[in-house]
Amino acid sequence: MDVFEAIQKRKSARSFESKPISNETLEKLLEAARLSPSAKNIQPWHFIVVTDPEKRKALSKGMFAKFLKDTPVVIALCGNEKASPEWYVVDVALAGENMVIAATAEGLGTCWVGSFEEADVKQLLEVPDNLRVVALLAVGYSVEKMNLTAKLNHLIRPRKRLDEIVSWEKYGNKHESSKGASKVAEV
Ligand SMILES: Cc1cc2nc3c(=O)[nH]c(=O)nc-3n(C[C@H](O)[C@H](O)[C@H](O)COP(=O)(O)O)c2cc1C
Numbered sequence: 001m002d003v004f005e006a007i008q009k010r011k012s013a014r015s016f017e018s019k020p021i022s023n024e025t026l027e028k029l030l031e032a033a034r035l036s037p038s039a040k041n042i043q044p045w046h047f048i049v050v051t052d053p054e055k056r057k058a059l060s061k062g063m064f065a066k067f068l069k070d071t072p073v074v075i076a077l078c079g080n081e082k083a084s085p086e087w088y089v090v091d092v093a094l095a096g097e098n099m100v101i102a103a104t105a106e107g108l109g110t111c112w113v114g115s116f117e118e119a120d121v122k123q124l125l126e127v128p129d130n131l132r133v134v135a136l137l138a139v140g141y142s143v144e145k146m147n148l149t150a151k152l153n154h155l156i157r158p159r160k161r162l163d164e165i166v167s168w169e170k171y172g173n174k175h176e177s178s179k180g181a182s183k184v185a186e187v
Helices: 003-009 023-034 053-059 066-070 088-105 118-125 148-156
Strands: 045-050 073-080 109-113 131-140
Touching (some): 003 088, 023 045, 053 066, 053 118
Antiparallel strands (some): 073 131, 109 131
């Protein structure tokens, strides 16, 4: 699968088979994270891989995180705020997205989860004070089933069109190609 195909194919997955993920595959995802860019190459990240069912249950307390208890692997994406105060969130998010795309190419489903109490997660996973928990990433072999959250999210807010989110040369300039020609046109 090429990268663009993986990007197109990726959809948040919230129902998973109980099939475990091999260590080799997990390491590939973690390697994808390790190779991602970071401001000044500080690499202010740490990834905690959680498979223990009790811990996953504890991580699923958030209103939009209930499915984590039935997700084979949850990865806590942590960032070192002291090491890179300005950029740790960006760096950790980039590493997380690298993982997401690599996972898609490996035939896995993922879901980025922001629904958690950071203090609870830190206590549960014994995360040191200098690290922040940026996100939880659900990973597993997805069951092709769109749950209610996904249906609602896609119905209420479908993907914006490219011409709604792109300007050329300055804000508001639309590319003529979106009107069938190739010049930059002012709107
Ligand atoms: C920062 C962030 C936080 C999110 N938090 C949650 C969450 O807590 N629970 C959940 O089910 N999905 C969560 N999502 C997934 C989004 O709902 C999902 O990406 C969006 O609806 C678009 O759907 P798609 O990923 O299938 O394209 C989150 C995504 C992002 C980027």
